[in-house]
Amino acid sequence: MEAPENHRAELSEVIDAIAQSYEASSPLNSGGGFPLPSREIVKKIIDDLEAILYPGYSGSEDVPTEYRRYRTAEHVVDVFEHLSSQIARSFRHECPGVHKVCDDCHSRGQKQALTLLRKIPKLREALAGDLQAAYDGDPAAKSFDEIIFSYPGFKAVAIYRVAHELHRQGVPLLPRIMTEYAHTVTGIDIHPGAKIGRSFFIDHGTGVVVGETCVIGENVKLYQGVTLGALSFPKDAKGRLLRGHKRHPTIEDNVTIYSGATVLGGNTVIGAHAIVGGNVWLTESIPPNTQIVIEPPRHKVRSGREVSALRYVVDYEI
Amino acid sequence: MEAPENHRAELSEVIDAIAQSYEASSPLNSGGGFPLPSREIVKKIIDDLEAILYPGYSGSEDVPTEYRRYRTAEHVVDVFEHLSSQIARSFRHECPGVHKVCDDCHSRGQKQALTLLRKIPKLREALAGDLQAAYDGDPAAKSFDEIIFSYPGFKAVAIYRVAHELHRQGVPLLPRIMTEYAHTVTGIDIHPGAKIGRSFFIDHGTGVVVGETCVIGENVKLYQGVTLGALSFPKDAKGRLLRGHKRHPTIEDNVTIYSGATVLGGNTVIGAHAIVGGNVWLTESIPPNTQIVIEPPRHKVRSGREVSALRYVVDYEI
Amino acid sequence: MEAPENHRAELSEVIDAIAQSYEASSPLNSGGGFPLPSREIVKKIIDDLEAILYPGYSGSEDVPTEYRRYRTAEHVVDVFEHLSSQIARSFRHECPGVHKVCDDCHSRGQKQALTLLRKIPKLREALAGDLQAAYDGDPAAKSFDEIIFSYPGFKAVAIYRVAHELHRQGVPLLPRIMTEYAHTVTGIDIHPGAKIGRSFFIDHGTGVVVGETCVIGENVKLYQGVTLGALSFPKDAKGRLLRGHKRHPTIEDNVTIYSGATVLGGNTVIGAHAIVGGNVWLTESIPPNTQIVIEPPRHKVRSGREVSALRYVVDYEI
Numbered sequence: 017m018e019a020p021e022n023h024r025a026e027l028s029e030v031i032d033a034i035a036q037s038y039e040a041s042s043p044l045n046s047g048g049g050f051p052l053p054s055r056e057i058v059k060k061i062i063d064d065l066e067a068i069l070y071p072g073y074s075g076s077e078d079v080p081t082e083y084r085r086y087r088t089a090e091h092v093v094d095v096f097e098h099l100s101s102q103i104a105r106s107f108r109h110e111c112p113g114v115h116k117v118c119d120d121c122h123s124r125g126q127k128q129a130l131t132l133l134r135k136i137p138k139l140r141e142a143l144a145g146d147l148q149a150a151y152d153g154d155p156a157a158k159s160f161d162e163i164i165f166s167y168p169g170f171k172a173v174a175i176y177r178v179a180h181e182l183h184r185q186g187v188p189l190l191p192r193i194m195t196e197y198a199h200t201v202t203g204i205d206i207h208p209g210a211k212i213g214r215s216f217f218i219d220h221g222t223g224v225v226v227g228e229t230c231v232i233g234e235n236v237k238l239y240q241g242v243t244l245g246a247l248s249f250p251k252d253a254k255g256r257l258l259r260g261h262k263r264h265p266t267i268e269d270n271v272t273i274y275s276g277a278t279v280l281g282g283n284t285v286i287g288a289h290a291i292v293g294g295n296v297w298l299t300e301s302i303p304p305n306t307q308i309v310i311e312p313p314r315h316k317v318r319s320g321r322e323v324s325a326l327r328y329v330v331d332y333e334i
Numbered sequence: 335m336e337a338p339e340n341h342r343a344e345l346s347e348v349i350d351a352i353a354q355s356y357e358a359s360s361p362l363n364s365g366g367g368f369p370l371p372s373r374e375i376v377k378k379i380i381d382d383l384e385a386i387l388y389p390g391y392s393g394s395e396d397v398p399t400e401y402r403r404y405r406t407a408e409h410v411v412d413v414f415e416h417l418s419s420q421i422a423r424s425f426r427h428e429c430p431g432v433h434k435v436c437d438d439c440h441s442r443g444q445k446q447a448l449t450l451l452r453k454i455p456k457l458r459e460a461l462a463g464d465l466q467a468a469y470d471g472d473p474a475a476k477s478f479d480e481i482i483f484s485y486p487g488f489k490a491v492a493i494y495r496v497a498h499e500l501h502r503q504g505v506p507l508l509p510r511i512m513t514e515y516a517h518t519v520t521g522i523d524i525h526p527g528a529k530i531g532r533s534f535f536i537d538h539g540t541g542v543v544v545g546e547t548c549v550i551g552e553n554v555k556l557y558q559g560v561t562l563g564a565l566s567f568p569k570d571a572k573g574r575l576l577r578g579h580k581r582h583p584t585i586e587d588n589v590t591i592y593s594g595a596t597v598l599g600g601n602t603v604i605g606a607h608a609i610v611g612g613n614v615w616l617t618e619s620i621p622p623n624t625q626i627v628i629e630p631p632r633h634k635v636r637s638g639r640e641v642s643a644l645r646y647v648v649d650y651e652i
Numbered sequence: 653m654e655a656p657e658n659h660r661a662e663l664s665e666v667i668d669a670i671a672q673s674y675e676a677s678s679p680l681n682s683g684g685g686f687p688l689p690s691r692e693i694v695k696k697i698i699d700d701l702e703a704i705l706y707p708g709y710s711g712s713e714d715v716p717t718e719y720r721r722y723r724t725a726e727h728v729v730d731v732f733e734h735l736s737s738q739i740a741r742s743f744r745h746e747c748p749g750v751h752k753v754c755d756d757c758h759s760r761g762q763k764q765a766l767t768l769l770r771k772i773p774k775l776r777e778a779l780a781g782d783l784q785a786a787y788d789g790d791p792a793a794k795s796f797d798e799i800i801f802s803y804p805g806f807k808a809v810a811i812y813r814v815a816h817e818l819h820r821q822g823v824p825l826l827p828r829i830m831t832e833y834a835h836t837v838t839g840i841d842i843h844p845g846a847k848i849g850r851s852f853f854i855d856h857g858t859g860v861v862v863g864e865t866c867v868i869g870e871n872v873k874l875y876q877g878v879t880l881g882a883l884s885f886p887k888d889a890k891g892r893l894l895r896g897h898k899r900h901p902t903i904e905d906n907v908t909i910y911s912g913a914t915v916l917g918g919n920t921v922i923g924a925h926a927i928v929g930g931n932v933w934l935t936e937s938i939p940p941n942t943q944i945v946i947e948p949p950r951h952k953v954r955s956g957r958e959v960s961a962l963r964y965v966v967d968y969e970i
Contacts (some may be wrong), residue, residue: 034728043787045707069362089349157577165371170753189794201518203858207792222839240543275596309952310950311949313613392691402671408842448659472893476895485832612916636943
């Protein structure tokens with residue numbers, strides 16, 4: 017695009033000033049000139065993986081069943097190519113002195129991508145369990161198709177399960193880019209490091225946070241706004257955050273946690289078959305088979321004419 | 335894309351294993367080979383409908399008023415074509431033995447699409463009311479244009495109103511795909527089955543959930559994080575969820591519900607002109623003209639030097 | 653697209669009815685035929701600005717460092733062109749009688765776009781501080797790159813800082829379109845009018861609302877679901893909302909506010925170094941160095957066999 021004649025000089029100055037700011041030391045400059053992963057390509061990988069995991073639900077054309085193998089092969093080769101290169105770039109990112117993807121990172125990328133692809137049948141089994149859990153857990157669900165097409169909880173869990181496998185394989189950076197893509201699309205923030213058992217269902221989902229070191233059993237159900245978070249961040253002798261230890265709770269099998277509940281702390285265990293009611297606030301363990309609900313907040317009520325007159329005034333001081 | 339020579343055999347194995355997993359019985363396989371709706375085309379339909387409902391706000395070119403009829407005609411024909419085919423596919427989805435869209439589904443699709451298009455002038459009247467309600471309800475709103483361009487609450491309600499009409503017409507699947515698209519973009523989750531009166535406004539909106547069987551009157555205002563949800567899920571004699579009965583609350587005319595409030599249960603009625611304060615938790619009805627706020631949670635406060643030293647330690651156990 | 657023969661007459665009627673509805677007076681019609689900003693182009697501007705602010709993180713190709721100046725120049729010229737035209741259209745929007753962008757708006761657009769571009773080095777300094785704050789504040793963060801690539805809080809703050817500068821320059825409409833784009837992508841809703849100091853970090857972020865007249869100091873950290881909102885909306889003698897006065901709280905330096913906390917009111921001040929615990933509800937000021945947490949809500953607990961039998965029944969009435 018041509019800059020209009022009368023602002024060419026000003027734009028040139030602006031460009032110089034910006035280029036100069038790239039010379040200064042800044043944490044923002046770490047990416048400059050090195051091959052880094054690309055969010056656009058990560059999105060393509062996820063689209064292709066979804067087409068492989070539940071064929072027939074994406075794209076706008078019909079694919080007759082007899083052509084399905086051919087179409088699957090295309091998606092698999094695409095995922096292999098893109099995933100290999102993005103994993104290689106993620107490994108490169110851990111060698112800060114290296115300014116290109118070297119042979120070692122390249123072949124590690126290919127190896128890791130193949131390892132992930134070999135897990136697809138197992139991932140499909142896990143997702144079939146999650147799908148059944150969604151259907152069994154929500155009376156508004158009319159069909160499996162509706163859940164695959166439209167449930168944010170199902171999408172977030174599918175992307176998490178792929179990202180978690182890459183995380184387990186030791187791939188840096190990329191798994192988090194994947195789950196944060198899911199966060200953008202669904203409002204559900206699951207760290208790829210969390211460990212989550214079979215038949216997991218999140219309904220509605222906006223605002224859910226599942227922290228890095230959570231351990232979640234089988235048949236667990238969460239509703240919107242649930243936080244499984246950290247209670248405090250220990251520091252080392254120099255006052256720097258300690259990274260990597262267990263900071264988030266353990267949720268045992270068959271637990272249901274209702275909307276807006278908060279469960280905090282690495283030593284907090286929610287026992288099997290427990291029910292945690294909406295808005296509950298837990299920083300300590302509860303035993304199995306426990307049902308815990310809040311005593312509703314004390315309300316102040318004012319009624320009659322008086323209120324009618326006040327009806328557009330919000331006054332929490334009454 | 336060509337797979338690199340040295341991994342062709344491995345990829346071939348991977349593709350075989352995945353194709354084999356498609357043969358097994360799995361709820362994930364329901365979509366294979368059948369014509370299903372497409373999320374991409376649903377997005378196009380919504381874009382075109384928005385261009386029809388409030389002309390001039392979408393797209394990047396100017397359209398002089400004199401050409402507007404021509405442009406509208408293009409959008410209407412596009413919506414007709416796409417909506418007909420997506421509705422037909424949604425009907426096909428309810429005939430599980432049928433592997434293509436038959437003549438009956440095809441002509442039902444066209445009929446239903448026309449029915450929806452005939453409602454556009456009425457939908458525009460409803461949206462004009464919602465727009466005025468947003469302007470009247472938010473001191474941060476500077477103009478109608480700002481609301482149409484940028485308010486997630488307005489967008490979510492517009493898409494809901496279209497989806498609700500399709501739901502009323504008996505179209506399966508598609509309405510939910512539409513409202514979940516809105517959920518993705520806005521963080522606001524309104525089930526297309528909910529009944530919502532005129533002049534409805536949701537401010538900020540992230541985390542709002544409006545359940546399938548809600549009934550909401552006129553001039554109702556919700557803030558972010560409000561849940562209008564279910565209290566319990568009755569089951570049939572075999573322990574399966576009962577689907578379809580009223581599980582969500584009724585909100586009468588002129589009610590305002592502030593951020594983070596939760597109202598649960600199919601028998602819960604919030605009377606006309608009531609004000610429900612932030613974080614209120616209601617599982618029972620309140621009469622008209624009532625103002626209900628929480629008594630703020632009891633706080634524990636620690637102050638002075640001591641805290642200053644502790645200031646990066648989160649300790650809920652004090 | 654050709655309408656099928658047998659529905660041409662019906663579609664023609666539909667188009668006439670819609671065109672007729674455009675003639676009526678409606679707040680939805682304000683956009684018709686006038687040059688308005690375009691959300692698509694605003695998205696392009698933000699993409700280009702991100703490529704300028706932290707080079708190397710967007711796009712899918714490698715750009716060797718030696719070509720970076722050339723690539724930056726392209727992005728800067730693109731931003732200048734698009735931003736000039738969108739600002740001009742935003743000014744036009746304030747001259748309701750004018751049906752095209754006149755010379756005055758056009759040259760104001762160019763001037764304002766240059767002013768913004770000249771601030772890029774300063775904006776980069778501010779974002780470097782925000783990036784460091786994110787790294788220091790989250791033990792799950794493994795590198796700066798991970799934060800730039802994937803943290804919604806960082807993205808929302810970056811877009812806010814650009815939008816806030818345009819807001820300060822007096823550009824109408826456009827800043828809000830920018831921050832609501834960020835809201836869509838991140839679930840974080842920061843009004844461009846808010847004033848926010850250096851080293852600001854929002855973790856997880858879904859559901860955060862920062863109102864128009866907030867004043868936030870340096871080194872402030874917020875978690876998901878925090879509302880910094882208004883307490884009441886004063887009206888003028890005619891009952892219309894008063895717009896523009898301070899309705900939202902002041903948060904002083906070094907404050908941390910945990911998930912789900914609500915702080916309301918234009919006179920509410922959270923003193924420096926205060927810690928506001930999760931789910932706290934504040935409508936009054938607290939002094940510096942205060943630590944305030946909720947006394948956890950009283951819980952009702954039911955345990956043992958009884959619950960096991962009840963485990964799928966949600967019953968808040970126990």
